[in-house]
Amino acid sequence: MTKVVRMKALFAAIAVILIFGVSTSLFVAYADKPASYDMNDKGLTYGNGNQISVIGYEPDLILAEGRNGTLGYVYASDLNGEFEPRTPEEAIEWQNEHIGEDRVIPLYDIDGETVVGEFIVTGYRPEYVHPIIE
Secondary structure, three states: OHHHHHHHHHHHHHHHHHHHHHHHHHHHHHHHOOOOOEEOOOOOEEEOHHHHHHHOOOOOEEEEEOOOOOEEEEEHHHHHOOOOOOOHHHHHHHHHHOOOOOEEEEEEOOOOOOEEEEEEEOOOOHHHOOOOOO
16 A cells, blocks of 8 residues: 555656646746737737737737627727827716717738628726725
């Protein structure tokens, strides 16, 4: 019985060493890689919105799921829209004037040209905003 226990302990120790070694080497490999987006054949950067805080800017094409479940990319410029407020008051005024207005923008393939669907940018709806109660 003690041989079986020792063998199990040995296998467990080897597994821990292998897992730790692999995860450490993967971490080192990615830690050395500069933070940047991939680029398509047209020179457009693409990626998901979660990388913006790490890389420091948004890609040209942002990964999105279209209204019919199709995965594709939306142009950051389309997603953000044309309005760029200069003050918080101007932003709130615009928001109040456009309550509930959705916008439909094209969903592209990774090439940034081929339209594969539509993406809905949901407008501001005050009923979905819940105040924080302390």
